[in-house]
């Protein structure tokens with residue numbers, strides 16, 4: 001099972017600062033990484049990185065538009081666009097940068113952006129940087145979005161921005177309704193798919209595929225740093241004129257180093273594996289189902305729906321923290337989240353399921369939760 005280092009069981013896991021300074025060996029199962037498909041330890045992904053490193057070098061020492069573009073960068077952009085069934089794609093050092101680039105490049109003071117109040121920090125920062133008029137609608141509240149869209153009719157252009165899947169709650173944006181409203185009020189739709197790309201939808205294309213609106217969402221941003229091999233990198237994919245504009249104007253793209261070949265190699269192989277077969281994504285979905293149903297049967301409340309982010313809702317911050325610590329003593333690596341990362345009184349332990357967890361790993365995690373929950377009074 002996925003530990004911090006690639007080679008599975010029995011390898012070293014470096015604990016984060018504040019837990020223990022040393023490394024521990026053996027038997028700890030990681031349930032808090034964004035490695036949903038297990039591709040960061042996939043032998044073919046690792047081999048592709050090594051081959052790219054040997055063939056294309058360690059790095060480019062340049063930004064893309066000077067001398068930092070190799071065939072593998074163009075190939076990966078083409079592959080990302082094909083994967084998402086969009087016209088073109090542009091690579092960034094991270095999705096954070098992609099989000100920082102898009103709004104400023106796209107929107108003027110005559111335009112408006114409408115953003116879900118629980119959107120990821122990178123979207124919030126990206127919106128802060130642009131000069132458009134800003135509207136924040138209540139989390140997944142379509143009545144509020146409609147009211148804000150009405151108000152925003154006075155502007156030249158409207159862009160609705162939302163996470164596809166929200167990382168703290170594991171809930172999924174109601175894209176079908178959002179796209180209907182966007183059509184009614186003549187707005188574009190932008191989704192950040194960092195917690196969806198590679199595994200949501202029948203072929204892992206993301207939230208837009210899951211909800212049948214791939215042709216209605218205009219712009220998709222996502223990361224290579226989670227399900228797609230977990231190394232680094234982000235991108236925007238969408239209509240060709242928009243991507244051309246970003247290549248001309250997006251500051252994080254223009255003024256930051258191009259992605260190292262090894263990182264490009266990883267992501268490219270990860271996409272190949274996903275386009276060959278949806279077996280890995282389906283395996284993860286089955287394990288998510290197993291975890292959610294067994295935890296619910298044990299008496300826990302799991303937030304979200306059908307997403308490998310499974311927040312075990314506990315309420316009390318101290319309870320979440322002592323339970324997480326006790327889980328680690330039982331070989332299960334999970335982290336408690338409390339205020340200000342989540343609202344007061346909504347502390348939780350966020351469990352993330354991966355395709356590389358075995359059924360036995362999942363069962364061991366559920367058993368540990370039941371024991372620890374009883375010990376600390378979270379279960380009666």
Ligand SMILES: *Cc1c(COP(=O)(O)O)cnc(C)c1O
Nearest residue numbers: 094095096120122194223225234
């Ligand atoms: C992780 C994440 C990002 C940042 O992605 P990086 O590529 O690591 O910068 C942006 N948006 C969302 C919703 C994320 O979960």
Ligand SMILES: *[C@@H]1O[C@H](CO)[C@@H](O)[C@H](O)[C@H]1NC(C)=O
Nearest residue numbers: 095098099100101102103221
């Ligand atoms: C996403 O796209 C938007 C607009 O296209 C862009 O401003 C933003 O920087 C991109 N990146 C991320 C991570 O959202």
